[in-house]
Amino acid sequence: MSLKEVFAEIEAGFEAAHPGVDVVVNFAGSQILAGQIEEGAPVDVFAAADEAQMRRAIAGGRVAAGLRFASNRLVLISPAGAAIVGPGELGRPGLRLVLAGPGVPAGSYARQALQELGVAEAALANLVSNEENVRGVVGKVSAGEADAGVVYATDVTPAVIDKLHVVPLAVTVTPSYEVAVLKDSPEPALARDFVAELQAPAGRAALARHGFLPP
Incomplete structure (x- = not known):
C-alpha cells in the first residue's frame, strides 16, 4: 500500500x-499479494515492501529473484492535537498503540524498531489493533481512534499530514522494496520494461518526489 501514489504516477x-x-495495479499489503501469487493469480510484476515477502514468492517457484529499487524510513505518528514527542511515551498507561500486523512488512519493521529502541515490551503491552496494511495504521491515528502508530515516512501524505504529529525514529531498521518479473508473465517484455522504468531517471525522480530513498 505504501507504493500506491508513486506507482499511480509511474x-x-x-x-x-x-x-x-x-497497466492494472493491485494495491494491497505485500503479504496479501504474495499469497495471491502463491494461489496462481495472473501477475506480470510483483513489488514487495520487504525481502521476506519476495523470498516467499521465490519459494513458490514463480519468481527467480528480486531487485531492490527503493528504501524508506520509519516514523512515529500521533494525532496533531495530542502529540507523542518520542517512543519513550509508548509504554504510558492507557496509551492506544496501533501497528500493522506482525506478518505485514510495516508491522515487522515497526516491531524491529521498537526492539532496537528498547521500548518493545512496554509499547506492545499497549497494542490495541493489528492492521492489515500500513494505511490502516495511518487511518486510525489520523481519525483519533488511536494515540500512536509506527508507519513509513512516505505514508504521511498531503491528505493526512495536517492531522498528524510526526517524529522520525532514530533506528538502523531500513525498510526496503524489491521488485521482480514473474517467470510465467504473459507479457515478459513489457514486465521487464516496467521494472526498468523504476530504475530509469524518470522512475527514480518519481520515487524521490514521493519521499522514497535510493535502495
Whole structure:
C-alpha cells in the first residue's frame, strides 16, 4: 500500500510511453499479494515492501529473484492535537498503540524498531489493533481512534499530514522494496520494461518526489 501514489504516477508515464498498454495495479499489503501469487493469480510484476515477502514468492517457484529499487524510513505518528514527542511515551498507561500486523512488512519493521529502541515490551503491552496494511495504521491515528502508530515516512501524505504529529525514529531498521518479473508473465517484455522504468531517471525522480530513498 505504501507504493500506491508513486506507482499511480509511474503507471501513467509508462502507459504514455507504451500506447495501447493498460497497466492494472493491485494495491494491497505485500503479504496479501504474495499469497495471491502463491494461489496462481495472473501477475506480470510483483513489488514487495520487504525481502521476506519476495523470498516467499521465490519459494513458490514463480519468481527467480528480486531487485531492490527503493528504501524508506520509519516514523512515529500521533494525532496533531495530542502529540507523542518520542517512543519513550509508548509504554504510558492507557496509551492506544496501533501497528500493522506482525506478518505485514510495516508491522515487522515497526516491531524491529521498537526492539532496537528498547521500548518493545512496554509499547506492545499497549497494542490495541493489528492492521492489515500500513494505511490502516495511518487511518486510525489520523481519525483519533488511536494515540500512536509506527508507519513509513512516505505514508504521511498531503491528505493526512495536517492531522498528524510526526517524529522520525532514530533506528538502523531500513525498510526496503524489491521488485521482480514473474517467470510465467504473459507479457515478459513489457514486465521487464516496467521494472526498468523504476530504475530509469524518470522512475527514480518519481520515487524521490514521493519521499522514497535510493535502495
